[in-house]
Amino acid sequence: MKTAPTISIGICGLGTVGQGVWKHIERARPELEARLGAQLVLARASVQNLKKKRDVTLKPEQLTTDPLSIATDPSIQIVCELIGGTTIARQVTLAALKLGKTVISANKALLCAHGPEVFSTARKHGGRFFFEASVAGGIPIIKALREGLVANRFRRIYGILNGTCNYILTRMEREGLAYPVILKEAKELGYAEADESLDVEGWDTAHKASVLAYLAHGTWVSTRQMVVEGITQLTQPDLTFARENGYAIKLLAVIERDLERDVLSVGVYPALLPITKAIANVNEVYNGISVSGDIVGETTYIGRGAGQDPTASAVIGDIIDAASQLVRGGTYLPTAPATKLALTPPAALRSRHYLRLDVKDQPGVLAKIANCTAKAGVSIASLVQRPSEKPEAASLLLTTHECSEAQIRLTVARLARHSCVLGKPLLLRIADF
Amino acid sequence: MKTAPTISIGICGLGTVGQGVWKHIERARPELEARLGAQLVLARASVQNLKKKRDVTLKPEQLTTDPLSIATDPSIQIVCELIGGTTIARQVTLAALKLGKTVISANKALLCAHGPEVFSTARKHGGRFFFEASVAGGIPIIKALREGLVANRFRRIYGILNGTCNYILTRMEREGLAYPVILKEAKELGYAEADESLDVEGWDTAHKASVLAYLAHGTWVSTRQMVVEGITQLTQPDLTFARENGYAIKLLAVIERDLERDVLSVGVYPALLPITKAIANVNEVYNGISVSGDIVGETTYIGRGAGQDPTASAVIGDIIDAASQLVRGGTYLPTAPATKLALTPPAALRSRHYLRLDVKDQPGVLAKIANCTAKAGVSIASLVQRPSEKPEAASLLLTTHECSEAQIRLTVARLARHSCVLGKPLLLRIADF
Numbered sequence: 001m002k003t004a005p006t007i008s009i010g011i012c013g014l015g016t017v018g019q020g021v022w023k024h025i026e027r028a029r030p031e032l033e034a035r036l037g038a039q040l041v042l043a044r045a046s047v048q049n050l051k052k053k054r055d056v057t058l059k060p061e062q063l064t065t066d067p068l069s070i071a072t073d074p075s076i077q078i079v080c081e082l083i084g085g086t087t088i089a090r091q092v093t094l095a096a097l098k099l100g101k102t103v104i105s106a107n108k109a110l111l112c113a114h115g116p117e118v119f120s121t122a123r124k125h126g127g128r129f130f131f132e133a134s135v136a137g138g139i140p141i142i143k144a145l146r147e148g149l150v151a152n153r154f155r156r157i158y159g160i161l162n163g164t165c166n167y168i169l170t171r172m173e174r175e176g177l178a179y180p181v182i183l184k185e186a187k188e189l190g191y192a193e194a195d196e197s198l199d200v201e202g203w204d205t206a207h208k209a210s211v212l213a214y215l216a217h218g219t220w221v222s223t224r225q226m227v228v229e230g231i232t233q234l235t236q237p238d239l240t241f242a243r244e245n246g247y248a249i250k251l252l253a254v255i256e257r258d259l260e261r262d263v264l265s266v267g268v269y270p271a272l273l274p275i276t277k278a279i280a281n282v283n284e285v286y287n288g289i290s291v292s293g294d295i296v297g298e299t300t301y302i303g304r305g306a307g308q309d310p311t312a313s314a315v316i317g318d319i320i321d322a323a324s325q326l327v328r329g330g331t332y333l334p335t336a337p338a339t340k341l342a343l344t345p346p347a348a349l350r351s352r353h354y355l356r357l358d359v360k361d362q363p364g365v366l367a368k369i370a371n372c373t374a375k376a377g378v379s380i381a382s383l384v385q386r387p388s389e390k391p392e393a394a395s396l397l398l399t400t401h402e403c404s405e406a407q408i409r410l411t412v413a414r415l416a417r418h419s420c421v422l423g424k425p426l427l428l429r430i431a432d433f
Numbered sequence: 434m435k436t437a438p439t440i441s442i443g444i445c446g447l448g449t450v451g452q453g454v455w456k457h458i459e460r461a462r463p464e465l466e467a468r469l470g471a472q473l474v475l476a477r478a479s480v481q482n483l484k485k486k487r488d489v490t491l492k493p494e495q496l497t498t499d500p501l502s503i504a505t506d507p508s509i510q511i512v513c514e515l516i517g518g519t520t521i522a523r524q525v526t527l528a529a530l531k532l533g534k535t536v537i538s539a540n541k542a543l544l545c546a547h548g549p550e551v552f553s554t555a556r557k558h559g560g561r562f563f564f565e566a567s568v569a570g571g572i573p574i575i576k577a578l579r580e581g582l583v584a585n586r587f588r589r590i591y592g593i594l595n596g597t598c599n600y601i602l603t604r605m606e607r608e609g610l611a612y613p614v615i616l617k618e619a620k621e622l623g624y625a626e627a628d629e630s631l632d633v634e635g636w637d638t639a640h641k642a643s644v645l646a647y648l649a650h651g652t653w654v655s656t657r658q659m660v661v662e663g664i665t666q667l668t669q670p671d672l673t674f675a676r677e678n679g680y681a682i683k684l685l686a687v688i689e690r691d692l693e694r695d696v697l698s699v700g701v702y703p704a705l706l707p708i709t710k711a712i713a714n715v716n717e718v719y720n721g722i723s724v725s726g727d728i729v730g731e732t733t734y735i736g737r738g739a740g741q742d743p744t745a746s747a748v749i750g751d752i753i754d755a756a757s758q759l760v761r762g763g764t765y766l767p768t769a770p771a772t773k774l775a776l777t778p779p780a781a782l783r784s785r786h787y788l789r790l791d792v793k794d795q796p797g798v799l800a801k802i803a804n805c806t807a808k809a810g811v812s813i814a815s816l817v818q819r820p821s822e823k824p825e826a827a828s829l830l831l832t833t834h835e836c837s838e839a840q841i842r843l844t845v846a847r848l849a850r851h852s853c854v855l856g857k858p859l860l861l862r863i864a865d866f
Binding site for chain 1: 453457458465469565571572573576577580582583585711714715726728730732733734735736737743745746747749750754757758761762763764765766767768
């Protein structure tokens with residue numbers, strides 16, 4: 001009698017997600033093994049603290065504090081790197097790939113910082129690298145881009161990739177409360193990290209945008225090559241203006257490829273998105289991604305982007321794909337040939353804009369503002385004046401016609417120097433997708 | 434020097450979709466071949482009329498009127514069955530699979546009628562069968578269900594699977610025009626077939642629901658085992674009522690599995706869906722599918738469901754998957770073990786309902802209606818009376834609290850027999866998802 005092959009799995013980093021993976025594999029094991037025609041062995045896991053209480057029960061000999069010992073364990077074929085960060089995670093990933101093992105990763109920061117090294121190590125040593133969980137955990141977006149939509153060139157990919165920011169923006173929008181108030185509550189509820197800067201300044205979104213851009217276009221774009229702006233300057237008047245004018249404000253990653261000139265741009269910023277777009281209606285901790293292909297047109301994907309269960313669902317999807325390849329052969333299609341597309345300089349990007357200025361409530365101020373924008377060739381499309389929270393001041397909420405990033409930045413810099421302008425102007429893009 | 438392997442493709446049915454596949458493979462060939470490490474040869478195609486003018490140019494010897502000759506051509510490895518229907522399409526599919534070939538299909542009607550035969554033939558002879566294009570063309574939903582979300586059991590899958598119906602409903606909603614007017618225009622614009630019944634009566638949606646239910650649950654449910662209702666009875670008062678009460682009316686496929694009792698139900702019907710749901714905002718020819726997994730939670734997928742380009746995108750995705758397996762080995766994971774789940778009897782399904790009655794505008798009518806519903810144990814949740822288009826009549830628009838399908842059908846049958854009720858009542862489900 002032929003015995004079923006065995007696939008042995010090690011988990012580096014038995015935190016929230018790691019425990020979810022362990023738990024759900026145990027639950028779904030009979031069906032998964034029947035479909036795979038193989039036994040799944042949860043072999044070992046690494047932790048920081050051996051004594052901490054966990055959701056899942058492991059024998060003492062299955063636990064280690066040394067993740068590298070799992071990465072290099074000859075009995076383990078699939079290594080899940082769920083440690084995070086770019087130091088130990090990088091060591092673990094490279095060590096396993098060098099031994100020709102399969103690595104499953106949820107680590108967008110590692111990919112963004114060391115993607116080319118990870119992929120070339122895998123190629124050189126016959127290792128396999130899977131990373132569905134690194135972007136928008138609950139949404140099988142990487143599989144969609146790499147396989148389902150393989151016939152397409154992607155004109156535009158944009159979406160909400162950070163659940164924490166979307167949760168904060170949704171609550172600001174619904175409850176009319178200020179950013180610091182909601183941030184504090186989000187921290188108390190565990191929806192935001194103690195140090196929230198990675199999320200709210202846009203860096204987590206930028207890491208994910210980098211991974212998606214590589215997948216879709218074969219080009220690694222570092223966060224230094226992107227415009228990256230966060231949500232910390234947004235106020236209620238901005239949200240109200242957006243709503244009243246048919247928009248929602250969302251922190252977007254935007255990856256655009258001009259198929260005619262074959263240049264790429266990647267940016268992360270809060271933008272006014274028409275409420276008619278599905279992405280504008282993605283709320284709370286959900287992520288949403290719109291993918292426009294030259295053949296398929298626009299497709300949209302929505303799901304929870306982080307948290308134990310959605311991320312575990314993605315990691316297990318990768319584990320089963322990997323196990324299936326180990327049992328039945330095959331490899332996934334390589335990503336698009338690394339063409340090293342040229343990047344559009346951020347200054348050359350064109351958009352309509354929204355601008356909020358607090359100004360002294362005096363005669364002649366409007367004329368000064370209008371002069372200043374006109375000089376830079378920026379044309380005002382709409383203007384409303386509202387009472388400001390500051391004394392003897394007014395808020396001016398402007399929208400512009402399309403102009404370049406260089407023009408609008410020059411305008412804002414000049415406006416900020418005007419004595420009648422109080423504080424720093426807020427500039428947002430209007431995403432007329 | 435090692436030469437790249439060759440993958441030879443035959444297209445049975447060079448209609449709109451077939452020409453799209455041919456055209457887009459030609460365009461994307463350099464990149465696809467580089468990624469595959471193989472040459473793609475578009476070998477032959479079958480047509481009904483050899484002399485018809487086409488978008489793509491084939492040599493005379495590449496064209497045949499005999500699709501079976503392509504299915505059995507020893508030089509062809511991948512056979513795309515794009516003929517449609519269940520007669521010749523079945524012969525072609527089975528003939529190719531019996532020879533161990535790969536078949537790519539967009540044919541939901543064939544799958545719904547002969548799915549078990551198709552899959553068992555593939556298994557028996559080592560053929561491969563791919564069918565991403567059969568449901569919601571532009572959306573890689575089959576890949577998502579079968580691979581990305583493999584860790585999950587699916588409590589509920591529901592959505593809009595027919596672009597023609599969604600186009601008609603969207604235009605009725607936006608323009609306030611009656612169903613027959615919009616249908617006529619849709620036909621003139623090519624958005625509806627000359628014989629529209631397959632679409633508007635819900636059968637096309639039912640075929641697709643059957644495919645999704647099989648993929649998600651390993652059980653074939655025939656259209657005879659489903660409630661299947663179409664959109665032909667919908668009127669402006671229904672759409673207005675829905676909008677005013679926070680709903681959109683959409684033709685939905687609904688696949689629900691009770692994970693505790695492990696029973697399945699599949700139905701197709703127009704329903705009132707809360708406008709807060711992403712699917713309620715899927716308009717025009719777009720399809721949208723919501724998938725709720727026990728681990729991942731709710732994920733949503735939106736894209737164009739039919740037409741040359743979205744369907745071609747899906748067919749090419751399958752061709753590349755298949756070619757990758759032929760070149761590098763591997764097979765896709767088998768679908769969930771066929772557990773032959775029990776089906777919930779339609780009469781036992783529970784829901785809230787919307788009911789439109791045209792009644793004589795006379796004293797005592799309301800009391801009669803209320804008595805009739807009360808007798809069946811159906812509790813009215815809301816009631817409005819509106820002027821009817823019929824003379825000396827009123828329209829009653831009711832919603833009920835949750836009750837069983839058996840209860841509400843009994844109620845409607847009794848109401849229809851009342852002398853004060855004019856014409857056939859309209860019954861819709863309220864999808865409180």
